[in-house]
Amino acid sequence: MTNNVRWGILGTGRIARDFATALRDTPGATLAAVASRDPATAAGFADEFDIPLRLEGYDSLAACPDVDLVYIGTPHAMHAENALSMLAGGKGVLCEKPFALNRGQAAQVVALARSRKVFLMEAMWTRFMxxxxxxxxxxxxxxxxxxxxxxxxxxxxxxxxxxxxxxxxxxxxxxxxxxxxxxxxxxxxxxxxxxxxxxxxxxxxxxxxxxxxxxxxxxxxxxxxxxxxxxxxxxxxxxxxxxxxxxxxxxxxxxxxxxxxxxxxxxxxxxxxxYLGNGYVHEAMEAQRCWNEGLIESPAMTHEQTLHLMGVLDEIRAQTGVKYPGD
The missing domain is CATH 3.30.360.10 (Dihydrodipicolinate Reductase; domain 2)
Known part of the structure; x- marks a missing residue:
């Protein structure tokens, strides 16, 4: 463990850009890598934020030895798959909300984090403001x-x-x-x-x-x-x-x-x-604190709380008739 945490960014959309901006204001944070399915997009994002490693494909980020924590900022339907890949590679994960499409997906991700004893947190930034x-x-x-x-x-x-x-x-x-x-x-x-x-x-x-x-x-x-x-x-x-x-x-x-x-x-x-910076700084600081202390979850946004909320979202969708291909 180190006091300086090396971050990887998964995805290059607006939310990923907001989080990368926040890391500039986060004490102890180093933005080490960005990964995208499009190498040109990764290169442009890396140039904008002075990121040394620009990686093609998400699996390359999971295998990167120069990254401790990964922020997942891809579309909702990809969150569970991306989180599973990063955790399998031994990376700590801060996954943008919603954590997954449904509780079943979320439970798979939480189970892997617990079995691998690797940090995992839903990026509900408001809780840390x-x-x-x-x-x-x-x-x-x-x-x-x-x-x-x-x-x-x-x-x-x-x-x-x-x-x-x-x-x-x-x-x-x-x-x-x-x-x-x-x-x-x-x-x-x-x-x-x-x-x-x-x-x-x-x-x-x-x-x-x-x-x-x-x-x-x-x-x-x-x-x-x-x-x-x-x-x-x-x-x-x-x-x-x-x-x-x-x-x-x-x-x-x-x-x-x-x-x-x-x-x-x-x-x-x-x-x-x-609040500090654009507001995302506080959840980044909490993720870093947990990583440096060897925790696998944050007491302010526990795995059980995430699973509970995903279950409520499932029930709301069941009542209103909203279904996704991943259900």
């Missing part, structure tokens, strides 16, 4: 009283034809897996595991969900309402409501610049929650 630490502190203080309800939404207007990633079922398209995972994951993190779910969706011509709304009952009895969309610009807020008022994660709630505490008979209080 400083704002979430402040939210947990405020909830623990009891200032809101019993928190029994939450609401969260994430919606934007997507463009592209039926073959575009967000509308293509072969690539795991749809609002739920792309952005619905955020309200699901964060409400479960703050209010407890999901005991039951009820969902409705509008499906598009290709069979993926254009928008989905679902309600959750959490362990302990709290309820939450969550919405996601590829056709509506929603407020992008998450609000926790208790006996004495509300705590709001301000827009965009998955990367909140501020929190707003609104208590009965008191003026609203805005709490700044600055």
């Amino acid at each position: 400083p704002a979430l630490d402040e939210v947990k502190r405020i909830l623990a203080s009891g200032v809101l009283g019993e928190v029994s309800q939450a609401s969260a939404d994430f919606g934007f207007v997507a463009s592209g034809g039926p073959e575009a990633r967000l509308f293509n079922p072969a690539l795991g398209g749809g609002a739920l897996l792309d952005v619905g995972i955020y309200p699901l994951s964060i409400t479960a993190y703050l209010l407890g595991a999901v005991e039951s779910v009820r969902a409705q969706a509008e499906l598009g011509p290709t069979g993926v969900d254009l928008q989905t709304v679902f309600t959750l009952r959490h362990a302990g009895g709290a309820l939450s309402t969550c919405a996601c969309s590829l056709k509506a610009r929603t407020p992008g807020l998450l609000t926790l409501s208790g006996r004495h008022g509300q705590l709001r994660l301000d827009a965009p709630f998955h990367r909140p610049p501020t929190l707003t505490l609104m208590l009965a008979n008191a003026p609203a209080r805005v709490i700044p929650t600055p």
Whole structure:
């Protein structure tokens, strides 16, 4: 183990570019390699980020001796296959959300990480933002009283034809897996595991969900309402409501610049929650900490939590009729 962690990037799309940008601001991170199926794309990405190794094909990254951790930023449908390959090569894995297309795929990946004793984490970056630490502190203080309800939404207007990633079922398209995972994951993190779910969706011509709304009952009895969309610009807020008022994660709630505490008979209080770089820095730091300490999972985003959330996503899709070739 070393304090300086050598990263490989799998994929060269927008999310991979965002993560590579974050690594520039991450203490102890070295961006050592990038892999793409297209050598010209890998070369262009490597030139942009001054990456010494530009590799053709994903398997070459799994076999690269100069890489410790791999960030997987490929389309949803490839996550499980890519993660299995990297883990088989002994690489630690930070896999972009959604972790896989379904719980069955996710369970295979987790089983391999555990058997090989190699680090694996879902890249739900919101969980590692400083704002979430402040939210947990405020909830623990009891200032809101019993928190029994939450609401969260994430919606934007997507463009592209039926073959575009967000509308293509072969690539795991749809609002739920792309952005619905955020309200699901964060409400479960703050209010407890999901005991039951009820969902409705509008499906598009290709069979993926254009928008989905679902309600959750959490362990302990709290309820939450969550919405996601590829056709509506929603407020992008998450609000926790208790006996004495509300705590709001301000827009965009998955990367909140501020929190707003609104208590009965008191003026609203805005709490700044600055973060490093573009926000992805914090999950990278956590992955590096776990790698350097020899952990195979993060206590803030455990394997069991990932499997639990994938199971809830499966149930939502079963209720709304969204199916993927990998199911």
